[in-house]
Amino acid sequence: MTPYPDTATPPARAGQRAGRAACLFAASFIVACLLATCLLALAAPARAEGLLGEIKARGYLNCGSSPGVAGFGVPDAKGEWRGLDIDFCRALASAIFDDPGKVRFVPLAAPARFTALQSGEIDVLARNTTWTLARDTSAKLNFPAINFYDGQGFLVRKDRGIAHVEGLDRATICLQQGTTTELNLADWFRTHGLAYKVVAFATAEETGRAYDSGRCDAYSTDKSSLYGERLKMAEPDAHTVLPETISKEPFSPVVRQGDDQWRDIVAWTHYAMLDAEEAGIGQGNVEAMRREALSPDIRRILGLEGKYGEALGLTNDWAYRIIRHVGNYGEVYARNLGADTPLKIPRGLNALWNQGGLQYGPPIR
Incomplete structure (x- = not known):
């Protein structure tokens, strides 16, 4: 058998070295993957917070409102803002801060409202604004939920x-x-x-x-x-x-595209108010319902079961906060537009789905 020259490497030794190199490469690759995963995990909460994180850090919500539409957004004789859209923004502040007062209203004329939203001057536009295809696409806006059907x-x-x-x-x-x-x-x-x-x-x-x-x-x-x-x-x-x-003029709050978490929070604030009305939960009985509720649906709405608030980036009692501070959708409607107001606008299409209207809250579950 002819011996291998001293300068050559026998096949077995070459295989061992190749194996060690492959193992080192694999180990390095695994470490790199683990490091990347850790970095992504650390970065994820910051991204997930998005605009919600900015609002929490700022300490209040910026809400674009009407400069004066009775029943939707108008200051009263004392300068206090009143209206269906105003109460919606207070509901958002309640869900985030447990305080309906942590919102600043920015009155906007119709031509300026979308620019103010796109520039970041406001976090949400709640100003009797019609949802259309052009606004949804070319203006890069999202319309999370119809809170009033008009024409x-x-x-x-x-x-x-x-x-x-x-x-x-x-x-x-x-x-x-x-x-x-x-x-x-x-x-x-x-x-x-x-x-x-x-x-x-x-x-x-x-x-x-x-x-x-x-x-x-x-x-x-x-x-x-x-x-x-x-x-x-x-x-x-x-x-x-x-x-x-x-x-057809379906009114919806409006947010910028690109932040799904914030869009979900805005949408589910409205849906929670509808679900509360359908379940018979209002400002007057929410504390008693929270103490005594046996129905799984009611317990989920009030944050007693499940972690649905955490899924939104909020506390699990987010809907309870809304109802306690602002009320359900029917209460807000009656307060601002109903038979006991000067406007006296019938619920019509804005009644709940099971009362002949179109308002329908998806289930919290």
Whole structure:
């Protein structure tokens, strides 16, 4: 057998060295993977917190609101903000901080609302804003949940004798810029072969004053807003809202795209208020229900079973906080828009699904 030269390595020894090298490489790879996993685990909570973490660190929520829409967002005589959208932001603050007062309201005219949200000036926009495909996509916004179903209508003077929208052929119509109102008008009047003229204004206040002064034959906007605008007229009883609704206006709070956790928190704040109403839990009985609840559904809503709050990045009693401080959806609706308010807007489509409406809260489970 011919011996291997001294400068050569026998096959067995070469295999051993190759094996050791492979083992070292594998060990290094495993260590690198473990290190990467640890780094990801450390980074994950910071990313998961996202905007929620910023809000907690800041100590309050920035909520974009209407500068003045009765029933939705308007300061009262003492400067205290009131309205359905205002209460929604207070519900968010309650879920996060257990304090409905930890929210700052930023009143925004319609043309400025999306810019304020996109720039980060506000954390959430709660301002009777219609969910449309264009806003959902090109504006890079998310609409987490419909908190009010509305539609566009018309306010007219009773002495004009106009009983239906068809009577507005060749009419001059006042409306606010930066809303879906103008496109809805164009679509409806073109479809019905009617002529009209638009007079547009920057704010709802300017629009209402122009209509009241006689500059136009009708005032067109969302019907819920028209009930409030009518109360501002010099002679409210001299005006009426026509019966027709010419569009679908699903109102939703709005958030920026790219933060799924924050979108979920905003959506489930609304759903929790609906689920609470359906379960019969309100401000007046929430403490008793929490002490005595046997129903699994109620116990989950109130944070007595499961870890559903933790899944949102909140405490498990997040929904209980909302109900205790703000109330369920029915209570908020009654307080701001219902029969005992000047607006007296019927629940209609905004009743719960099991009471003939469209409001439906997915289950907390």
